[in-house]
Amino acid sequence: MSEPPTQKFSLTRLAVANLETVMHWRMLPHVTQYMNTDPELTLEGQKLWFEKLSSAGENFYWVINVEDTPCGVINFADIDFENKHCTWGYYIAEKELRSLPLAIALEMSLYDYAFDTLKLNKVTGESFCLNTAAVTMHELCGCKSDGILRQHVLKKEQFYDVCVQSMLKEEWYSLRDDFEYQHLDFSK
Numbered sequence: 001m002s003e004p005p006t007q008k009f010s011l012t013r014l015a016v017a018n019l020e021t022v023m024h025w026r027m028l029p030h031v032t033q034y035m036n037t038d039p040e041l042t043l044e045g046q047k048l049w050f051e052k053l054s055s056a057g058e059n060f061y062w063v064i065n066v067e068d069t070p071c072g073v074i075n076f077a078d079i080d081f082e083n084k085h086c087t088w089g090y091y092i093a094e095k096e097l098r099s100l101p102l103a104i105a106l107e108m109s110l111y112d113y114a115f116d117t118l119k120l121n122k123v124t125g126e127s128f129c130l131n132t133a134a135v136t137m138h139e140l141c142g143c144k145s146d147g148i149l150r151q152h153v154l155k156k157e158q159f160y161d162v163c164v165q166s167m168l169k170e171e172w173y174s175l176r177d178d179f180e181y182q183h184l185d186f187s188k
Contacts (some may be wrong), residue, residue, distance in 0.1 A: 009102055108179055
């Protein structure tokens, strides 16, 4: 029996041409349920956000593609080159394109880029604790728990706990060879 064909994943830098699609994705209920906000965005607001983002230099965003079909966003935020750390996050808005191989490729490639290219020492991610799929995924990829921010986010009159997880460069370098994953190019 032959192996099923592997899907091709890729990343492209977020561009003005993507803003309307990203705006639509970001307002989808299945995306916002695990985000800190439930925004009502406008294209003009997205353009202002993108201009600010482009000039700051401490936040990088890419569009995630599966077989050249855009499906989500991955980002580095709050990059602190002096202290060598940042935060990161991603979401796959197109449900039918979600897969374990994609999630693993995104997370593992992100660590490669953060530690090999950006020369950072620590990458931190936050997930709503009730998003057990995300928390478990990060654990499977080797992240360690930094703790829980109790009742950290208030949405629609309900407080949510936030799980903080991180990966250190030395941890990633000791784990990396144990994983097989499609290496994604963050340089584009």
